[in-house]
Amino acid sequence: xxxxxxxxxxxxxxxxxxxxxxxxxxxxxxxxxxxxxxxxxxxxxxxxxxxxxxxxxxxxxxxxxxxx
Numbered sequence: 001x002x003x004x005x006x007x008x009x010x011x012x013x014x015x016x017x018x019x020x021x022x023x024x025x026x027x028x029x030x031x032x033x034x035x036x037x038x039x040x041x042x043x044x045x046x047x048x049x050x051x052x053x054x055x056x057x058x059x060x061x062x063x064x065x066x067x068x
Contacts, residue, residue, distance in 0.1 A: 004029050
């Protein structure tokens with residue numbers, strides 16, 4: 001299993017965050033990985049995406065793949 005050190009991660013929220021606590025935070029991690037966590041549970045689990053996975057996700061967002 002591959003382990004990534006999260007201790008130095010600089011977490012950030014979207015500038016469009018409503019400030020109501022219902023947000024996710026992202027951080028750039030070593031080797032181009034991206035971490036995502038729930039802003040209400042900062043000590044909770046972190047989803048870690050490879051650069052390719054993150055690029056595919058961002059591409060899907062831009063293409064409207066996740067629009068309701």
